[in-house]
Amino acid sequence: MLRKRIETVSMGETAADIAVLDARRMRNKSYMRRWRANAKRRDRERVRRVARYSELKSLAARPESQKTDHEGTEGVCMICRRRPPVREITRLRVCESAPGGFEKVLIPYCGEC
Numbered sequence: 834m835l836r837k838r839i840e841t842v843s844m845g846e847t848a849a850d851i852a853v854l855d856a857r858r859m860r861n862k863s864y865m866r867r868w869r870a871n872a873k874r875r876d877r878e879r880v881r882r883v884a885r886y887s888e889l890k891s892l893a894a895r896p897e898s899q900k901t902d903h904e905g906t907e908g909v910c911m912i913c914r915r916r917p918p919v920r921e922i923t924r925l926r927v928c929e930s931a932p933g934g935f936e937k938v939l940i941p942y943c944g945e946c
Contacts, residue, residue: 886927915943
């Protein structure tokens with residue numbers, strides 16, 4: 834299914850280029866759906882995320898004097914950790930007690946990264 838193209842066509846971009854781009858996007862989308870449907874990969878991703886969360890949790894437990902500049906600060910984007918946030922976005926976090934295994938978390942976002 835081809836999607837509607839809202840953006841304007843740039844100079845030098847032909848209908849054939851657009852068709853090739855749309856076909857590639859559809860292939861990528863179907864590949865990722867098949868990849869995510871694999872139970873072994875899903876479990877491996879869950880283990881990786883839980884390990885990363887526990888690592889971050891141990892970093893947060895360190896005393897303030899041992900933290901680096903960007904750790905634990907409230908006034909920065911939680912993705913790039915450089916710019917001030919302009920809004921909060923929703924991300925999923927692994928949670929064993931939540932239905933489906935994930936819960937929504939709000940994080941500060943700068944809108945540029």
